[in-house]
Amino acid sequence: METVRLDGKALAAKKRESIREGVEKFTAKSGFAPGLAVIIVGDNPASHSYVRGKEKACEKAGILSEKQHLSADVSEKELLDMIGHYNEAPHIHGILVQLPLPDHISESKVIEQISADKDVDGFHPISVGRMVTGQKTLLPCTPAGIMEILKAYDITLSGKNAVVLGRSNIVGKPMAQLLLNEHATVTVCHSRTPNMKDLAKSADIVISAIGKPGLVDDTYIKEGAVVIDVGISRLEDGTLTGDVDEAAVQGQAGHLTPVPGGVGPMTITMLLANTLQAAEEQTA
Numbered sequence: 237m238e239t240v241r242l243d244g245k246a247l248a249a250k251k252r253e254s255i256r257e258g259v260e261k262f263t264a265k266s267g268f269a270p271g272l273a274v275i276i277v278g279d280n281p282a283s284h285s286y287v288r289g290k291e292k293a294c295e296k297a298g299i300l301s302e303k304q305h306l307s308a309d310v311s312e313k314e315l316l317d318m319i320g321h322y323n324e325a326p327h328i329h330g331i332l333v334q335l336p337l338p339d340h341i342s343e344s345k346v347i348e349q350i351s352a353d354k355d356v357d358g359f360h361p362i363s364v365g366r367m368v369t370g371q372k373t374l375l376p377c378t379p380a381g382i383m384e385i386l387k388a389y390d391i392t393l394s395g396k397n398a399v400v401l402g403r404s405n406i407v408g409k410p411m412a413q414l415l416l417n418e419h420a421t422v423t424v425c426h427s428r429t430p431n432m433k434d435l436a437k438s439a440d441i442v443i444s445a446i447g448k449p450g451l452v453d454d455t456y457i458k459e460g461a462v463v464i465d466v467g468i469s470r471l472e473d474g475t476l477t478g479d480v481d482e483a484a485v486q487g488q489a490g491h492l493t494p495v496p497g498g499v500g501p502m503t504i505t506m507l508l509a510n511t512l513q514a515a516e517e518q519t520a
């Protein structure tokens with residue numbers, strides 16, 4: 237069978253154009269642009285590259301972005317105080333702290349410090365609670381972007397068996413919840429799941445967010461299954477690769493997201509969408 241490539245990059249470009257139009261309308265009506273504060277701690281090159289991508293995307297969409305780069309040895313209190321400042325800043329409608337953080341800073345304390353109204357990453361327990369109970373909220377960007385890809389390609393979720401590989405708070409857990417909200421039957425696999433391969437092989441939809449290059453080959457995939465690759469690893473030669481061995485699943489998967497150019501560009505697109513949504517809700 238022919239494997240359909242799920243082109244996240246092209247979908248992201250289309251969505252970003254419609255977000256840009258929404259931002260233009262918002263700005264004309266309110267007299268100010270939606271504002272996003274981006275806080276990055278330390279010097280992780282991948283994190284800086286993602287933050288650059290976010291700033292560039294904001295600029296193109298007409299969103300004001302304000303970056304704060306803190307040194308790796310900044311105290312937890314200083315970071316919490318900075319978030320407190322942005323919680324009160326009227327020109328800022330969204331706050332994101334790039335993850336991961338250095339070990340001496342509690343990720344959960346930092347996330348809980350962000351006002352739920354400005355939580356454009358959708359990681360705050362209030363946002364998570366709303367998502368779990370099916371209320372309107374700001375959704376985590378990567379899982380929300382994957383849902384947009386599935387919708388754009390008319391992939392039915394109701395009644396389907398979905399297997400999520402990985403249980404992180406950023407991707408695996410919220411992904412499972414969003415699929416469940418759309419009436420899929422969801423199994424979450426992790427490092428202590430003994431029969432991960434068998435579970436994946438029985439699924440209509442496999443979402444891999446593990447971070448092991450090439451882990452998912454044709455022995456994990458049922459003929460015709462939808463395969464979403466969230467893993468991004470940089471190999472020694474500098475190339476980016478996902479969790480999925482693309483060559484091995486070609487002809488076996490029904491649909492497949494590439495890496496790069498699949499899920500990643502939709503992550504940043506959903507951040508733009510969330511920032512506009514937050515600005516609209518705060519000025520309504």
Ligand SMILES: Nc1nc2c(c(=O)[nH]1)N[C@@H](CN(C=O)c1ccc(C(=O)N[C@@H](CCC(=O)O)C(=O)O)cc1)CN2
Pocket residue numbers: 285286289332333334335336357377378406468476495496497498499500501503504
């Ligand atoms: N506060 C947050 N931290 C992190 C998040 C997040 O959503 N919020 N997610 C990831 C990193 N991430 C965004 O921050 C991210 C990862 C990848 C991409 C992306 O566009 N990938 C491209 C390739 C990019 C490249 O060439 O390096 C692709 O897949 O095509 C965007 C955002 C962890 N931290």
Ligand SMILES: [Mg+2]
Pocket residue numbers: 476477478482495496
């Ligand atoms: Mg590849």
